Amino acid sequence: xxxxxxxxxxxxxxxxxxxxxxxxxxxxxxxxxxxxxxxxxxxxxxxxxxxxxxxxxxxxxxxxxxxxxxxxxxxxxxxxxxxxxxxxxxxxxxxxxxxxxxxxxxxxxxxxxxxxxxxxxxxxxxxxxxxxxxxxxxxxxxxxxxxxxxxxxxxxxxxxxxxxxxxxxxxxxxxxxxxxxxxxxxxxxxxxxxxxxxxxxxxxxxxxxxxxxxxxxxxxxxxxxxxxxxxxxxxxxxxxxxxxxxxxxxxxxxxxxxxxxxxxxxxxxxxxx
Amino acid sequence: xxxxxxxxxxxxxxxxxxxxxxxxxxxxxxxxxxxxxxxxxxxxxxxxxxxxxxxxxxxxxxxxxxxxxxxxxxxxxxxxxxxxxxxxxxxxxxxxxxxxxxxxxxxxxxxxxxxxxxxxxxxxxxxxxxxxxxxxxxxxxxxxxxxxxxxxxxxxxxxxxxxxxxxxxxxxxxxxxxxxxxxxxxxxxxxxxxxxxxxxxxxxxxxxxxxxxxxxxxxxxxxxxxxxxxxxxxxxxxxxxxxxxxxxxxxxxxxxxxxxxxxxxxxxx
Amino acid sequence: xxxxxxxxxxxxxxxxxxxxxxxxxxxxxxxxxxxxxxxxxxxxxxxxxxxxxxxxxxxxxxxxxxxxxxxxxxxxxxxxxxxxxxxxxxxxxxxxxxxxxxxxxxxxxxxxxxxxxxxxxxxxxxxxxxxxxxxxxxxxxxxxxxxxxxxxxxxxxxxxxxxxxxxxxxxxxxxxxxxxxxxxxxxxxxxxxxxxxxxxxxxxxxxxxxxxxxxxxxxxxxxxxxxxxxxxxxxxxxxxxxxxxxxxxxxxxxxxxxxxxxxxxxxxxxxxxxxxxxxxxxxxxxxxxxxxxxxxxxxxxxxxxxxxxxxxxxxxxxxxxxxxxxxxxxxxxxxxxxxxxxxxxxxxxxxxxxxxxxxxx
Numbered sequence: 086x087x088x089x090x091x092x093x094x095x096x097x098x099x100x101x102x103x104x105x106x107x108x109x110x111x112x113x114x115x116x117x118x119x120x121x122x123x124x125x126x127x128x129x130x131x132x133x134x135x136x137x138x139x140x141x142x143x144x145x146x147x148x149x150x151x152x153x154x155x156x157x158x159x160x161x162x163x164x165x166x167x168x169x170x171x172x173x174x175x176x177x178x179x180x181x182x183x184x185x186x187x188x189x190x191x192x193x194x195x196x197x198x199x200x201x202x203x204x205x206x207x208x209x210x211x212x213x214x215x216x217x218x219x220x221x222x223x224x225x226x227x228x229x230x231x232x233x234x235x236x237x238x239x240x241x242x243x244x245x246x247x248x249x250x251x252x253x254x255x256x257x258x259x260x261x262x263x264x265x266x267x268x269x270x271x272x273x274x275x276x277x278x279x280x281x282x283x284x285x286x287x288x289x290x291x292x293x294x295x296x297x298x299x300x301x302x303x304x305x306x307x308x309x310x311x312x313x314x315x316x317x318x319x320x321x322x323x324x325x326x327x328x329x330x331x332x333x334x335x336x337x338x339x340x341x342x343x344x345x346x347x348x349x350x351x352x353x354x355x356x357x358x
Numbered sequence: 359x360x361x362x363x364x365x366x367x368x369x370x371x372x373x374x375x376x377x378x379x380x381x382x383x384x385x386x387x388x389x390x391x392x393x394x395x396x397x398x399x400x401x402x403x404x405x406x407x408x409x410x411x412x413x414x415x416x417x418x419x420x421x422x423x424x425x426x427x428x429x430x431x432x433x434x435x436x437x438x439x440x441x442x443x444x445x446x447x448x449x450x451x452x453x454x455x456x457x458x459x460x461x462x463x464x465x466x467x468x469x470x471x472x473x474x475x476x477x478x479x480x481x482x483x484x485x486x487x488x489x490x491x492x493x494x495x496x497x498x499x500x501x502x503x504x505x506x507x508x509x510x511x512x513x514x515x516x517x518x519x520x521x522x523x524x525x526x527x528x529x530x531x532x533x534x535x536x537x538x539x540x541x542x543x544x545x546x547x548x549x550x551x552x553x554x555x556x557x558x559x560x561x562x563x564x565x566x567x568x569x570x571x572x573x574x575x576x577x578x579x580x581x582x583x584x585x586x587x588x589x590x591x592x593x594x595x596x597x598x599x600x601x602x603x604x605x606x607x608x609x610x611x612x613x614x615x616x617x618x619x620x621x622x623x624x625x626x627x
Numbered sequence: 628x629x630x631x632x633x634x635x636x637x638x639x640x641x642x643x644x645x646x647x648x649x650x651x652x653x654x655x656x657x658x659x660x661x662x663x664x665x666x667x668x669x670x671x672x673x674x675x676x677x678x679x680x681x682x683x684x685x686x687x688x689x690x691x692x693x694x695x696x697x698x699x700x701x702x703x704x705x706x707x708x709x710x711x712x713x714x715x716x717x718x719x720x721x722x723x724x725x726x727x728x729x730x731x732x733x734x735x736x737x738x739x740x741x742x743x744x745x746x747x748x749x750x751x752x753x754x755x756x757x758x759x760x761x762x763x764x765x766x767x768x769x770x771x772x773x774x775x776x777x778x779x780x781x782x783x784x785x786x787x788x789x790x791x792x793x794x795x796x797x798x799x800x801x802x803x804x805x806x807x808x809x810x811x812x813x814x815x816x817x818x819x820x821x822x823x824x825x826x827x828x829x830x831x832x833x834x835x836x837x838x839x840x841x842x843x844x845x846x847x848x849x850x851x852x853x854x855x856x857x858x859x860x861x862x863x864x865x866x867x868x869x870x871x872x873x874x875x876x877x878x879x880x881x882x883x884x885x886x887x888x889x890x891x892x893x894x895x896x897x898x899x900x901x902x903x904x905x906x907x908x909x910x911x912x913x914x915x916x917x918x919x920x921x922x923x924x925x926x927x928x929x930x931x932x933x934x935x936x937x938x939x940x941x942x943x944x945x946x947x948x949x950x951x952x953x954x955x956x957x958x959x960x961x962x963x964x965x966x967x968x969x970x971x972x973x974x975x976x977x978x979x980x981x982x983x984x985x986x987x988x
Contacts, residue, residue: 091443094436094439094440094443095440097436097437097440098437098440098441098450101433101437101509102453104506105454105457105506105509105510106457107472107478108465108468108469108472108506109457109460109465109468111468111471111472111478112464112465112467112468112471115471122471122476123470123471123472123474123477124471124474124476124477125476163370164370164371164374165371167367167368167370167371168368168371168374170367170368171367171368171371171372174364184375187375187379187380188375188379190379190383191378191379193559193563193611193615194563194608194611195563195564195566195567195584195607195611196564196567197567197569197584197587197588197604197607198386198567198587198604198607198608198611199382200591201386201587201591201600201601201604202382202383202385202386202604203378203382204591205382205385205386205389205597205601206377206378206381206382206385209385221378225374225377225378228371228374228378243712243714245710245711245712245714246714246716248679248681248701248708248710248714249708249710249714249715249716249775250716250727250731251680251681251700251701251702252679252680252681252701252702252704252707252708252776253702253707253727253728253731253775253776253778253779254702254703254728254731254732254779255702255727255731256702256731259731263716263727263731264716264718267718268716268717268718270718282458282459285461286458286459286461286462288461288462288463288570289567289569289570292570292588293588293591293592302461303461303462303463306461306463306464306467307463307570307574310463310466310467310470310574311573311574314470314471314474318464318467321464322460322461322464322467322468325460325461325464326460329456329459329460332459333456333459
């Protein structure tokens with residue numbers, strides 16, 4: 086009986102995984118299709134990739150998107166980590182909960198609300214819409230997720246570590262750079278990568294604050310998709326899929342590098358006993 | 359000296375809180391009291407609560423968001439349950455996460471192809487002898503695509519709460535004579551309620567405002583609160599009305615948050 | 628007379644609606660082993676933290692070598708701490724942990740190497756320098772924490788329940804080692820614990836605390852033999868505490884009998900409490916006994932039998948005996964005048980000491 090239900094379970098997850106991946110495979114498959122529609126596969130070709138690479142506008146947008154992602158995630162990681170330190174240092178429970186709820190507002194708000202309110206904000210401050218407004222918006226909505234990735238590490242850290250460093254004569258700066266930052270480093274890295282994905286994934290907020298001159302890939306895909314099927318977008322999907330995979334691999338490489346250090350220690354501890 | 363170091367350190371974050379969290383919310387509330395000619399008025403709210411269009415739109419948005427959330431739970435819960443029992447569950451859950459790394463618009467775009475008149479889905483229907491359906495630009499397709507996009511975000515919190523359950527609870531339940539079904543309904547589901555609730559938070563609120571999906575997949579027929587906000591801000595330039603709808607969205611967001619968090623607090627205290 | 632190294636004068640620590648420390652006064656002499664003993668939440672760790680500089684006292688003075696150090700931050704105070712959870716930095720190996728105090732003081736590399744080597748040698752872990760912290764057992768981590776704390780050559784070492792995470796066997800071994808280490812280094816140890824056995828075994832002086840106050844100061848033997856009140860008698864070792872009446876000097880009455888005792892200096896017929904330690908009670912036949920009790924249960928503890936019995940007034944008696952008795956048997960108990968210790972209600976430590984001096988040699 087248990088065996089049958091587990092077989093049923095396996096069948097179920099295989100079906101769901103198929104449903105999850107069919108659209109993606111379908112999308113990328115047609116990037117290699119001759120013709121112009123996503124309906125008949127007319128034989129293998131790389132022309133859509135050729136078109137994509139020859140598309141100067143698309144290339145510029147691609148580079149802008151990457152630039153925005155890297156810059157915004159760097160700044161948001163710095164500010165978010167500072168914020169996590171601030172929240173961690175707030176000992177009164179009530180104050181801490183207020184700070185955390187304020188922090189989470191941007192995480193739970195619908196994208197259109199963030200986009201619309203930032204649009205009002207930039208207009209009120211007379212910030213011109215374009216690169217800077219998009220960059221500032223991305224930094225703004227990435228900060229809370231960085232904080233949420235870093236804070237648990239800080240909370241887990243025994244407060245006596247900081248007291249110990251202090252006790253041995255370290256200044257606040259030394260304690261921060263030699264003890265706190267190294268200990269919470271995995272959270273900072275995770276936060277940085279989450280920030281990059283948030284930036285690359287965002288459409289709605291960017292769409293509101295981008296103005297006329299500047300564009301990111303999401304906005305570009307949206308405006309082209311509204312005009313109908315263009316297999317150049319499929320080719321772009323193929324490239325972005327590979328880019329995502331590389332990002333995953335890089336992240337897991339860094340994670341494993343950290344984890345393998347720990348694993349090695351575990352092993353030694355076991356054999357040592 | 360230590361104090362000044364601290365304040366220097368906290369300033370950027372506090373500045374962010376004030377500039378990008380508090381003031382945008384305040385601005386949207388402020389703007390909701392102005393009409394298109396920049397005059398102070400309550401007419402936006404009057405219009406919202408008296409016009410059939412806006413009220414139907416609100417009802418529709420809530421209904422769609424509810425259906426999207428419901429379908430995601432129905433598909434995600436068994437999925438999380440089975441994966442949490444598998445040997446290499448970390449690897450499988452990675453496969454669930456992977457699609458979320460692909461741009462939402464690309465996924466929506468894929469469905470334009472899949473659901474089109476000569477697309478894959480209709481090909482399969484034809485293979486089984488079913489008539490060709492006109493699926494693109496319908497409400498059903500909007501809900502389907504939205505659920506597809508949200509499923510991984512629903513699986514993750516449920517899966518996390520499942521892996522938190524100690525194996526001994528399940529053994530204890532079996533030991534006391536519960537059937538698999540009883541163990542599921544009386545032990546596993548109550549213990550994974552926090553996961554389901556945070557899943558609802560993650561899925562329901564954004565589903566209220568998926569304007570790009572309703573534009574791409576739903577056509578212009580499905581008008582949700584999200585599309586209305588976009589239209590007022592970027593097309594008709596009636597920021598006051600757009601802000602009013604925004605305030606309604608914020609309030610409904612707060613309601614959902616309260617509904618999905620109160621019980622957890624009660625249990626803790 | 629050795630010289631005073633630390634002094635606390637009228638120290639108070641108040642939180643919003645809670646007073647953690649009430650008028651704490653004590654002096655620590657150079658080179659001795661002190662223990663702050665009390666149940667959890669009694670304020671003993673707060674005292675340690677205000678000396679270390681991790682918390683600010685609300686009022687009063689903390690003096691080090693005669694100088695007030697209230698406003699000196701922790702990283703500039705010339706004393707070091709061994710933490711309850713060791714607080715070894717997980718991102719550094721053993722060597723870097725021990726060297727940390729020297730590195731932040733910008734000591735030269737050569738000197739760091741010799742001093743780290745010496746410190747590790749002192750705790751007998753010199754071959755572990757390049758291990759990671761997670762590779763060490765609890766006892767080894769404990770010693771590294773000590774090595775790290777003494778690297779800056781402090782005059783005072785503060786130890787915050789350092790043995791509480793170790794198992795019973797290792798804990799006993801570490802008691803010997805800590806005592807030995809303190810004598811070799813010749814510096815002052817201020818040790819915090821809730822374990823009375825630990826306190827009795829290691830200390831030169833014990834300060835017994837409860838609810839933010841120091842109740843009694845003294846040598847382990849003084850505190851064990853002459854507890855000042857019910858709380859101290861109960862907290863240090865096991866005891867039978869019986870309400871009684873001081874008929875006259877050296878005469879106490881309880882359970883309807885009058886006994887000769889070794890205490891004096893109270894008002895005639897003053898109500899008192901009488902303490903008799905379980906190991907001071909001797910079992911005899913009911914006829915020979917000063918008291919008759921009925922045995923309820925007995926447990927074999929290895930080196931002695933622990934016997935629970937009840938007298939005819941319903942009071943419970945705890946007796947330690949090398950010989951077993953029979954369950955439900957009626958037995959006699961005898962004890963000498965010096966086996967009893969008399970405590971007055973609400974006597975302060977100063978008054979207690981003054982009274983003792985009036986009749987003790």
